[in-house]
Amino acid sequence: MRILGPLYMAFCAVLLALPIAVVCGAALNGGRSMFFPPRDPTLARFGEFFVSEPVWTQALLNSVVVAVGAATLAVLLAWPVAYLLWSTGSKLSRTLAALGSMPFAVPPIVFGVGLGFFWGFLGGLGTIWAGVVSHAVLLMALPLVTISIGLQSIDRSHLDAAATMGATESVTFRTVILPQTIPYTISGFFFVLVLSFNEFIVMFFVSASGFATVTLQIFNSLRNGYTPTMAVAAITFIGVSVLVFSAVARWGDLPRLMGADQSRN
Amino acid sequence: MTAVERIAADTADRPARERLTPRRILPWLLSAVIGVLCVVPFLLVIAISFGRKIEGAAWVWDFTLENYERFFVGALWPDEVTFLYLQQLGFSFWYAVVASLLAVMTALPFTLLLTGLSRRAQAAWLAFILSSLSLSEVFIVMGWDILLSNNSGLPALFKSTGLTQWLKDVGWFQTLRDWGLASPRNVKFKTSQFATILTMSYLVWPYAVILLFPALSRLDRSQSEAARTMGAGGWTVARTVILPAIRLPLFGSTLLLFVFLLGTYVAVTVFAAPAQHTTAVAIYTNIRGANLNAPFGATQAVILLISAGVCLGLGHRLNRWAEAR
Numbered sequence: 001m002r003i004l005g006p007l008y009m010a011f012c013a014v015l016l017a018l019p020i021a022v023v024c025g026a027a028l029n030g031g032r033s034m035f036f037p038p039r040d041p042t043l044a045r046f047g048e049f050f051v052s053e054p055v056w057t058q059a060l061l062n063s064v065v066v067a068v069g070a071a072t073l074a075v076l077l078a079w080p081v082a083y084l085l086w087s088t089g090s091k092l093s094r095t096l097a098a099l100g101s102m103p104f105a106v107p108p109i110v111f112g113v114g115l116g117f118f119w120g121f122l123g124g125l126g127t128i129w130a131g132v133v134s135h136a137v138l139l140m141a142l143p144l145v146t147i148s149i150g151l152q153s154i155d156r157s158h159l160d161a162a163a164t165m166g167a168t169e170s171v172t173f174r175t176v177i178l179p180q181t182i183p184y185t186i187s188g189f190f191f192v193l194v195l196s197f198n199e200f201i202v203m204f205f206v207s208a209s210g211f212a213t214v215t216l217q218i219f220n221s222l223r224n225g226y227t228p229t230m231a232v233a234a235i236t237f238i239g240v241s242v243l244v245f246s247a248v249a250r251w252g253d254l255p256r257l258m259g260a261d262q263s264r265n
Numbered sequence: 266m267t268a269v270e271r272i273a274a275d276t277a278d279r280p281a282r283e284r285l286t287p288r289r290i291l292p293w294l295l296s297a298v299i300g301v302l303c304v305v306p307f308l309l310v311i312a313i314s315f316g317r318k319i320e321g322a323a324w325v326w327d328f329t330l331e332n333y334e335r336f337f338v339g340a341l342w343p344d345e346v347t348f349l350y351l352q353q354l355g356f357s358f359w360y361a362v363v364a365s366l367l368a369v370m371t372a373l374p375f376t377l378l379l380t381g382l383s384r385r386a387q388a389a390w391l392a393f394i395l396s397s398l399s400l401s402e403v404f405i406v407m408g409w410d411i412l413l414s415n416n417s418g419l420p421a422l423f424k425s426t427g428l429t430q431w432l433k434d435v436g437w438f439q440t441l442r443d444w445g446l447a448s449p450r451n452v453k454f455k456t457s458q459f460a461t462i463l464t465m466s467y468l469v470w471p472y473a474v475i476l477l478f479p480a481l482s483r484l485d486r487s488q489s490e491a492a493r494t495m496g497a498g499g500w501t502v503a504r505t506v507i508l509p510a511i512r513l514p515l516f517g518s519t520l521l522l523f524v525f526l527l528g529t530y531v532a533v534t535v536f537a538a539p540a541q542h543t544t545a546v547a548i549y550t551n552i553r554g555a556n557l558n559a560p561f562g563a564t565q566a567v568i569l570l571i572s573a574g575v576c577l578g579l580g581h582r583l584n585r586w587a588e589a590r
Contacts, residue, residue, distance in 0.1 A: 005378045012375045016397050016470070019408025022418075026411055080295055092292055099303045106307075106573050107528025109545050113552055113566045114306025117313060117559075137302040198401035201530050205553065215403045219531065222403075234404040241396040249392035255384060258391055259479030 020238055027231035049232040056229060059217040060236075063197055065128060066213055070135035071192040075185060077136060078143035086151040097144060104141035111138060112205035119206060126210020134206045135196040142195065143188025146257060150184025151177070153256075187252045190244045197237060307570070314567045316560035324560050332564035350547065354568065357543040360458075360533070361526035364465035365473075369519045371466075372473035377507070379474070380482040391478075398471035402531045409464045410535055413454040420452050460536040465529055469522040476521060480514035513583050520580035524573045544569055 027046075049056045081100055084093040103111045115134050116125065124130035154177060162172040200215045207216060214233050221230060248254055317327040339347030379390055412418040423429045429451050432438040441447040445457055454460045484507065492502045508515075530545045537543070544565050551562030 005381075008374060009378050012371070013393070016394075016467075019405060019412060019467070020397070020400070022411050023404060023408045077298065080291055081299070084292060084295070092296070096292075096295055096299055099299050102307075103303055105524075105577060107524060107545070107569055109528035109530060109548060110310065110566045110570045110573070111306060113548060113563065114310040116552065117309040117563075118306040121309075133302065140303075194399040198399050198404070200401055200403050201528065204530075204549075208553070215401045218403050218407065222407075222535070230407065234407060237404065238396065238400060241399045242392070245392040245395040245399075248395075249388040254388045254391045254395075255482070258475060259482070 020234075023231050023234045024238075027228050027235050046232050048229050049236070053229065055212075055217065056214070056233065059212045059214045060233075062128060062131075062211050063213040063215070066131045066135055066203070067193045067196040069129075069132035070139065070196045071189045073132060073136035074140045074192045075143045075147075075189050078140050078147055078188065079185070082144055082147040082151060085148060097148075100144055101141040103138045108138065108199075108201045109205075112202040115202060116205035116208070125206070126208040128211050131203055131206050131211070131213075134202055135199060136192070138199070138202050139192040139195050142191040143185065146184045146188035146191065147181060149257060150181035153184075154180050183252045184257070187248050187257055190248060194241050194244050197240060310563050310566050310570070313560055314563035316563070318558045318560055324558070332561045335561065336564055336568060350544070350565065353542060353544045353547050354572075356537075356541050357527050357545065357569070358572075360461055360465055360529070360537075360543065361523045364462045364526055365469060365519050365522035367462065367466040368470045368473040368522055369477070369515065372470055372477060373515065376474050376477040376481050380478065380484070391475075394471045394474050398475065402468060402529070405468055406464060406531045406535050409460070409467065410455070413460050413536075415451070415453055415455065419454065423452050456536055456538040458537065458541065461532060461541075464532040464536055465526050468529070468532065469525060472522055472525065473518060476518040477511075477514065480511050484510060513586060517580045517584040520576050520583075524576050524580075527569055527573055 050060070051057065078100070081093065081096050084090070085097050115130075115137075119125040119127075119130045119134075122130075124133075158176050159172060162176050167175070198215060200219065203213055203216055204219070207213070212220065214237070218230050218233060221227065245254075248257075312326075313324070314332055315328045315330070316324050317329050317331065318324045334342060336350045339345060339349065341347070379387060382390070414420075423432075429438070432441065432452070438447060438452075441452060442449075444459075446459055447453055488510075489502045489506050492506050497505070528545050529543070530549060533543050533546055548562045548565045548569070551558045551565065
């Protein structure tokens with residue numbers, strides 16, 4: 001059992017990394033087709049992806065715009081809801097939190113279809129700002145959760161102390177509540193950023209071929225067969241995810257965010 | 266009275282009471298924004314599912330049950346009954362059930378081991394798992410596609426290492442052929458249910474870990490230790506102490522993963538044979554693809570939504586029940 005445990009964990013890690021490793025290896029191919037192990041290894045594909053191929057550079061730019069925009073908007077939407085939920089706990093705030101999490105909870109294809117119709121009527125179908133708003137709404141549930149966890153971690157006696165010392169609500173908010181919840185807000189922001197970067201199906205319906213993000217571009221090229229350039233895109237995305245979550249793990253409390261028991265260390 | 270309420274009461278006593286303060290506007294503004302963005306799209310899907318397609322044109326608003334009728338008994342009912350769409354829904358359920366069960370069953374021992382590690386090690390593992398969780402369905406399918414495709418990847422590996430020949434020699438090759446996992450010459454994983462379910466299971470495996478993590482990390486370890494001191498083996502402990510304690514979160518997580526997988530699109534289009542495609546694929550074909558029948562696509566989406574809603578409600582209730590105990 002002593003050996004079996006770590007062995008099983010290692011096995012899971014290898015299996016989890018296997019397709020990722022294969023994609024990374026395939027990016028080094030010299031030719032136009034994907035082979036694993038790579039033939040005639042070269043780094044030329046990286047140049048194509050980041051610099052010379054307009055299809056990919058435009059897609060990358062779109063992805064970044066959508067992800068950053070959606071993450072900002074999602075945090076701005078989630079903050080007041082989480083704050084209302086925490087400070088009042090009213091029925092309205094609970095309803096708002098539930099409705100705000102709904103798009104994330106149901107199969108994304110259904111929400112994608114709905115947004116397709118929605119933007120169709122509003123005239124936003126195929127525009128990038130519709131993509132930004134769509135992702136913000138879809139992923140709002142994540143900062144909602146992280147910010148709520150952050151707010152719950154505030155010691156209520158601090159608030160009482162602030163109130164006894166005559167702090168107004170806005171002062172308390174600025175000096176007590178905001179500083180303590182900033183790490184959680186940032187975690188929420190990055191969760192949305194990474195998931196938006198990788199999201200496919202909702203953007204598939206909302207973009208209506210009007211613009212392409214990297215994931216869409218990869219899916220579009222899927223029928224023509226894979227090219228090593230697509231693998232470079234995959235590597236970039238994996239790199240960003242690993243970077244972001246390592247940062248959250250390093251500076252935030254990842255086990256706590258994931259709901260670990262606080263009493264044990 | 267909490268501090269916040271006290272502060273709120275203080276502010277409310279001031280003359281500013283009658284003015285429209287941000288505090289008063291905010292809830293209404295939020296309700297409006299969330300109502301429009303989170304609820305209206307779903308209402309649209311439901312409304313359009315009762316619409317009617319016009320041959321050779323788009324569709325019009327209507328209130329007809331034709332689409333639902335078509336879904337359950339086929340377009341030619343009552344002269345002829347076909348269950349094509351129900352069958353697609355069946356495949357959605359089948360893939361999702363098997364893949365989510367597989368994911369939870371393999372993630373459970375892993376998560377159990379994970380919660381036993383130090384806090385630092387946990388954070389590192391969680392970062393790794395979250396990275397793979399956030400990885401796009403498109404990339405995952407691409408990776409497995411390279412691994413499972415016939416010219417490169419595993420079948421080529423099987424052939425070059427002589428494993429294919431060995432399978433033929435011991436007679437297992439025929440079994441694989443019967444399962445649809447081999448062509449006359451070599452093993453073949455595309456297209457197959459095996460590849461579809463494997464990829465889908467891989468897709469939600471990190472989610473399974475993340476969902477099981479809170480419940481398992483709150484598990485009272487002293488109980489299993491007590492059982493061990495009393496001479497119970499590892500397997501007995503798992504069966505009689507750990508499993509009963511996490512029965513409900515386990516079931517709840519499986520349900521959530523199942524709901525998530527109901528809508529899988531990319532994995533099914535790439536790995537499943539066209540005759541075994543799911544409702545999600547049909548939704549796309551109707552709304553954006555070849556059929557251009559938005560109302561019928563919406564109907565299928567509503568049915569998927571109802572299935573998901575029922576499962577989510579059930580899972581939610583189970584989780585609350587588990588917490589209450």
